[in-house]
Amino acid sequence: MISLIAAIGKNRELGLGNAMLWHIKEDFKHFKETTMGHTLLMGRKTFESIGRPLPGRHTLILTRDRSFKREGTHTVHSFEEALKWCEERGEEHLFIAGGGEIYKQALERNLEDQLILSYVDFEGEADTFFPDFNESQYDLIHKSAFAAGEKSPAWELRVLKATPHH
Ligand SMILES: NC(=O)c1ccc[n+]([C@@H]2O[C@H](COP(=O)([O-])OP(=O)(O)OC[C@H]3O[C@@H](n4cnc5c(N)ncnc54)[C@H](OP(=O)(O)O)[C@@H]3O)[C@@H](O)[C@H]2O)c1
Numbered sequence: 371m372i373s374l375i376a377a378i379g380k381n382r383e384l385g386l387g388n389a390m391l392w393h394i395k396e397d398f399k400h401f402k403e404t405t406m407g408h409t410l411l412m413g414r415k416t417f418e419s420i421g422r423p424l425p426g427r428h429t430l431i432l433t434r435d436r437s438f439k440r441e442g443t444h445t446v447h448s449f450e451e452a453l454k455w456c457e458e459r460g461e462e463h464l465f466i467a468g469g470g471e472i473y474k475q476a477l478e479r480n481l482e483d484q485l486i487l488s489y490v491d492f493e494g495e496a497d498t499f500f501p502d503f504n505e506s507q508y509d510l511i512h513k514s515a516f517a518a519g520e521k522s523p524a525w526e527l528r529v530l531k532a533t534p535h536h
Pocket of ligand 1: 375376377378383384385386387388389390412413414415416417419432433434435446447448449467468469470471472473475498
């Protein structure tokens with residue numbers, strides 16, 4: 371199973387200056403609970419922005435830099451290498467965790483079985499965006515809404531399953 375997991379603004383905003391655009395505690399909790407015990411694949415820039423491997427999960431970092439190494443993570447140089455790594459270790463759920471470049475290439479390759487998207491009630495400046503995808507090629511299998519906090523915007527979780535024709 372391959373899931374793309376992302377939090378996106380109203381115009382598919384993902385980030386600015388290699389950082390996130392909002393801080394939503396419940397969304398972080400959802401990300402943690404959903405991915406715990408599994409493997410995350412992320413681009414080198416997203417890893418640099420997080421700065422450390424996330425506990426309880428394997429972290430695969432995609433980079434073209436052959437000398438790239440970070441403690442507690444595994445470096446890969448292609449999607450194929452990442453998939454092979456999962457297969458060899460019997461990982462049954464890979465989470466593609468961004469950023470923009472990685473989501474784009476994953477969707478182009480139709481790698482995803484599902485999208486786990488947090489739609490954030492945010493509109494603003496961004497330099498990284500989630501690709502413009504066609505929602506009609508997915509079945510909505512879960513939806514839940516979360517109210518705004520004192521300092522955090524409202525958001526809605528949607529799980530979209532890829533249809534056989536996508
Ligand atoms: N809202 C969200 O859910 C969310 C999630 C994740 C990230 N983000 C945000 O997204 C932004 C970062 O995204 P980004 O698009 O700038 O960068 P990114 O996708 O995280 O990383 C891009 C890097 O990945 C490597 N790469 C890309 N394609 C590759 C391929 N085919 N083979 C090997 N390596 C490849 C390259 O690393 P090298 O340059 O080292 O070769 C490239 O520079 C940040 O603002 C972050 O906060 C948001």
